Amino acid sequence: MIPVNTPLLNGNELNYLSQCIKTGWISSEGPFIAEFEQKFSNYINRKHGIAVSNGSAALDIAVKALGIGVGDEVIMPTFTIICPAQSVVTAGGIPVLVDSDPLTWNMDVIKIEEKITAKTKAILVVHIYGLPVDMDPILDLCKKYKLFLIEDAAEMHGQTYKGKKCGSFGDISIFSFYPNKHITTGEGGMIMTDNDELTERCKKLRNLAFEPKARRFVHYEIGWNYRMTNMQAALGLAQLERIEEHIIKKRQIGLAYQEGLKNLAGFQLPLPKTDYAENIYWVFGLVAENQELCDSTVAKLAELKIGTRPFFWCMHEQPVFQNMGLFKGESYPVAEKLARNGFYLPSGLGLDNESLKQVIAYFNV
Numbered sequence: 001m002i003p004v005n006t007p008l009l010n011g012n013e014l015n016y017l018s019q020c021i022k023t024g025w026i027s028s029e030g031p032f033i034a035e036f037e038q039k040f041s042n043y044i045n046r047k048h049g050i051a052v053s054n055g056s057a058a059l060d061i062a063v064k065a066l067g068i069g070v071g072d073e074v075i076m077p078t079f080t081i082i083c084p085a086q087s088v089v090t091a092g093g094i095p096v097l098v099d100s101d102p103l104t105w106n107m108d109v110i111k112i113e114e115k116i117t118a119k120t121k122a123i124l125v126v127h128i129y130g131l132p133v134d135m136d137p138i139l140d141l142c143k144k145y146k147l148f149l150i151e152d153a154a155e156m157h158g159q160t161y162k163g164k165k166c167g168s169f170g171d172i173s174i175f176s177f178y179p180n181k182h183i184t185t186g187e188g189g190m191i192m193t194d195n196d197e198l199t200e201r202c203k204k205l206r207n208l209a210f211e212p213k214a215r216r217f218v219h220y221e222i223g224w225n226y227r228m229t230n231m232q233a234a235l236g237l238a239q240l241e242r243i244e245e246h247i248i249k250k251r252q253i254g255l256a257y258q259e260g261l262k263n264l265a266g267f268q269l270p271l272p273k274t275d276y277a278e279n280i281y282w283v284f285g286l287v288a289e290n291q292e293l294c295d296s297t298v299a300k301l302a303e304l305k306i307g308t309r310p311f312f313w314c315m316h317e318q319p320v321f322q323n324m325g326l327f328k329g330e331s332y333p334v335a336e337k338l339a340r341n342g343f344y345l346p347s348g349l350g351l352d353n354e355s356l357k358q359v360i361a362y363f364n365v
């Protein structure tokens with residue numbers, strides 16, 4: 001079996017984890033949390049990092065901390081994981097969707113401005129699969145229309161846009177440390193911002209909205225328990241020490257696939273680079289020229305015990321949102337095609353050379 005993802009845990013993980021056990025610091029009160037927050041925000045060039053229980057939690061907090069609520073519109077890609085749309089919908093807001101660029105698979109920045117209305121509060125960018133969104137036009141729009149920028153950089157640890165780290169662009173940016181990301185804490189996430197007030201807001205919201213100054217257990221608003229544990233932060237610190245190696249390994253996997261699959265007919269490969277970034281290959285995706293080819297390839301790989309994962313499913317085609325009356329009659333042809341014809345190959349950091357060769361060999365018979 002070649003799984004679609006295996007993590008790499010070959011640094012100080014065990015050492016730091018055993019310190020948690022030995023000292024008894026296992027909750028969110030432990031000392032590794034602040035250390036991880038500080039070291040990761042230094043790495044991303046951010047003033048503040050707020051560690052949370054996962055990336056989805058980070059998005060919930062980001063949306064609420066910015067005051068996005070009932071009736072507020074947030075512009076985002078339709079081709080993404082559900083988390084960003086879910087956070088906006090649960091806050092009472094309305095996701096306003098944008099189609100994808102057929103080559104980068106990211107939100108098509110040309111199509112954003114026409115979606116801006118008097119109700120628009122924010123643009124939520126999601127960097128997809130390995131290449132960042134083209135940020136300059138979005139930064140201009142945010143300035144021109146006074147919109148917040150939320151940046152979902154959950155797949156972009158260490159990636160840069162024109163030399164500046166992804167995760168350093170938004171009023172609030174978020175990361176995930178799920179085991180298939182460039183560094184992992186098992187489950188985990190981080191909110192990043194340069195704003196002191198937003199930082200206090202986010203810290204409060206992750207901790208049941210306990211009032212810093214009021215009597216303990218007296219609450220004035222609803223928050224969540226989205227705290228990260230010291231054990232997660234222990235993993236995160238060990239992983240962060242090796243992040244540059246992880247990024248190199250991801251790019252090696254990506255380039256090996258690019259080289260090994262360069263003569264492949266019927267499939268579109270990821271762009272190796274754009275004029276603003278080099279692909280970091282969070283995953284190595286393939287888009288078949290039609291759905292039959294996609295489905296039959298995935299089925300044949302499964303027979304050979306080679307794991308794949310289908311691409312995201314569009315937000316406007318999600319039954320849960322359609323049943324709420326959202327996105328009626330909307331269509332986004334580029335994203336729909338990606339969702340139907342796209343899948344990704346084993347791309348995890350733990351992928352060994354033998355397995356990589358085996359996957360490539362399948363496509364070259």
Ligand SMILES: *Cc1c(COP(=O)(O)O)cnc(C)c1O
Nearest residue numbers: 054055056081083154155176178
């Ligand atoms: C992984 C991911 C998330 C969610 O992170 P979790 O930690 O799994 O909740 C959010 N957005 C994107 C783009 C992701 O890839």
